[in-house]
Amino acid sequence: MRAIQIHSFGGPEVLQLDEVTPPLLEVGHVIVHTRAAGVNPIDWKTREGGGAASFSGGVPLILGWEMSGEIESVGTGISIFNPGDAVMGLLNFPQPGRCYAEQVNANAAHLVLKPKNLSFAEAAALPLAGLTAWQALYDHAHLQAGQRVVISAAAGGVGHLAVQIAKAAGAEVIAVASQANHDYLRQLGADAVIDYHSTELSDAVQDVDIILDGVGGLSAVQACRCLNHNGIMVTLPSATAQQVIDAASQTGHRVTGMRVVPNADQLQELADLAEQGKLRVEVAARFPFTEVAAAHQASQSGKTRGKIVLEF
Numbered sequence: 001m002r003a004i005q006i007h008s009f010g011g012p013e014v015l016q017l018d019e020v021t022p023p024l025l026e027v028g029h030v031i032v033h034t035r036a037a038g039v040n041p042i043d044w045k046t047r048e049g050g051g052a053a054s055f056s057g058g059v060p061l062i063l064g065w066e067m068s069g070e071i072e073s074v075g076t077g078i079s080i081f082n083p084g085d086a087v088m089g090l091l092n093f094p095q096p097g098r099c100y101a102e103q104v105n106a107n108a109a110h111l112v113l114k115p116k117n118l119s120f121a122e123a124a125a126l127p128l129a130g131l132t133a134w135q136a137l138y139d140h141a142h143l144q145a146g147q148r149v150v151i152s153a154a155a156g157g158v159g160h161l162a163v164q165i166a167k168a169a170g171a172e173v174i175a176v177a178s179q180a181n182h183d184y185l186r187q188l189g190a191d192a193v194i195d196y197h198s199t200e201l202s203d204a205v206q207d208v209d210i211i212l213d214g215v216g217g218l219s220a221v222q223a224c225r226c227l228n229h230n231g232i233m234v235t236l237p238s239a240t241a242q243q244v245i246d247a248a249s250q251t252g253h254r255v256t257g258m259r260v261v262p263n264a265d266q267l268q269e270l271a272d273l274a275e276q277g278k279l280r281v282e283v284a285a286r287f288p289f290t291e292v293a294a295a296h297q298a299s300q301s302g303k304t305r306g307k308i309v310l311e312f
């Protein structure tokens with residue numbers, strides 16, 4: 001089969017189209033014929049030697065943690081899936097998911113059936129960002145109806161799903177994004193929008209229960225000033241999480257980092273919301289998988305609305 005591998009860590013030029021041995025079927029696993037794979041910032045951070053590179057076991061490495069496709073064969077012990085089923089999942093994270101490949105060996109416990117109303121591209125874009133938003137809001141921040149929630153990087157992969165998940169939970173949602181994304185975010189359900197280029201968040205909003213921070217660094221440290229006494233920030237970029245936690249502890253603000261984990265029960269909740277038309281998955285751009293370098297460059301621009309997807 002063909003796969004995108006890296007043989008050294010570095011820039012987009014290290015992404016290489018290789019002919020490799022197809023994966024072998026394991027107990028509890030299925031082989032999926034990949035139709036699409038989501039591209040996330042963790043992909044290019046890992047390609048550069050950061051991100052999840054320390055979990056990779058070195059190079060050569062097939063990147064990619066989320067995909068959609070059709071099941072080709074089913075290992076022993078699997079009764080919930082059959083050959084031909086259309087599925088999607090976040091695989092193995094932070095261990096290698098190896099989704100930039102024509103065939104993927106997937107742990108069945110990381111998969112759910114693809115909602116019929118999502119295309120393969122939309123389905124491949126949902127698992128990593130959707131589970132991140134879900135776990136940040138529910139598992140780490142214990143989101144409840146009526147709470148005031150700020151989502152930064154609100155138009156991005158995680159943010160655009162978090163806006164909708166928080167809104168569906170009955171929260172008041174304040175989305176932080178560039179002006180060009182404000183109408184889009186209001187359509188997704190944001191009650192208010194703030195332009196981070198022209199407005200200091202803490203000047204515009206106070207008494208916040210939850211901040212989902214997709215930016216990190218100094219921006220996150222400053223945003224903590226909006227939190228109320230019981231408020232909590234979940235900061236996503238792992239490279240700056242400890243810095244934000246340490247700075248916030250000096251001003252008495254509660255901040256936690258997190259790492260998304262595969263969870264089929266939660267992914268099923270997201271699939272149900274999508275199937276009911278309550279969760280829209282925005283695919284900003286699709287690239288043939290052979291043009292993966294361009295897809296990484298687009299993700300690395302930091303300007304993505306929704307998600308970038310590779311198609312097989």
Ligand SMILES: NC(=O)c1ccc[n+]([C@@H]2O[C@H](COP(=O)([O-])OP(=O)(O)OC[C@H]3O[C@@H](n4cnc5c(N)ncnc54)[C@H](OP(=O)(O)O)[C@@H]3O)[C@@H](O)[C@H]2O)c1
Nearest residue numbers: 041132153155156157158177178214236237258259260302
């Ligand atoms: N810890 C975990 O488990 C985990 C999981 C998933 C993601 N992450 C991390 O979370 C971050 C967000 O991920 P993502 O997939 O949502 O990224 P993304 O899709 O690349 O985010 C793009 C968005 O970021 C916004 N943005 C860029 N620079 C900004 C700034 N200085 N201030 C405010 N907004 C800014 C842009 O907004 P505008 O275009 O509106 O300006 C754009 O819409 C990444 O660092 C990612 O690695 C961590």
